[in-house]
Amino acid sequence: MILKFAATIYNGVMSLPQGMMVTLKYFLKKPVTMQYPDQKWVMPARYRGVVSLIFDKNTGKHRCIACKNCVKICPNYSLAIETAVGEDKKWFPKTFTLELGQCMFCGLCVEICPTKALEMNKEYELATYTREELTRSLLP
Numbered sequence: 423m424i425l426k427f428a429a430t431i432y433n434g435v436m437s438l439p440q441g442m443m444v445t446l447k448y449f450l451k452k453p454v455t456m457q458y459p460d461q462k463w464v465m466p467a468r469y470r471g472v473v474s475l476i477f478d479k480n481t482g483k484h485r486c487i488a489c490k491n492c493v494k495i496c497p498n499y500s501l502a503i504e505t506a507v508g509e510d511k512k513w514f515p516k517t518f519t520l521e522l523g524q525c526m527f528c529g530l531c532v533e534i535c536p537t538k539a540l541e542m543n544k545e546y547e548l549a550t551y552t553r554e555e556l557t558r559s560l561l562p
């Protein structure tokens with residue numbers, strides 16, 4: 423009985439330095455936590471974020487020819503395009519909207535685009551306060 427009591431006391435006393443050793447071990451290691459939102463994740467190359475048009479850095483132009491392939495292939499009607507014909511007799515998207523609340527990030531629209539005009543960007547902070555904010559224009 424006395425021996426069991428002494429063992430309990432001993433274990434209790436020894437658990438304190440054992441716990442402190444674990445604390446010390448992690449205190450000296452590089453932290454794995456990130457100071458979000460001051461620090462942001464760099465998403466992997468194959469991460470599928472929001473569908474967006476690619477704009478040329480020099481000309482500021484996109485490659486969309488308003489063929490509507492992306493609209494047709496989208497399984498849940500997340501994309502909508504209004505088309506028009508320019509002075510050069512070429513079709514272009516007058517409006518191009520994405521219903522982000524419906525999009526399931528499948529990437530079919532990006533795959534089907536004949537001019538590689540679309541990409542899935544690296545955006546990951548997608549929460550909004552209203553549904554209206556989830557309707558996005560892909561054009562500036």
Ligand code: SF4
Pocket residue numbers: 473495496497498499500501524525526527528529530531532
């Ligand atoms: S990623 Fe998929 S669901 Fe989203 S707009 Fe493209 S085709 Fe539609």
Ligand code: SF4
Pocket residue numbers: 485486487488489490491492493503534535536537538539540
């Ligand atoms: S498939 Fe590509 S080129 Fe055709 S409308 Fe969509 S973004 Fe534009």
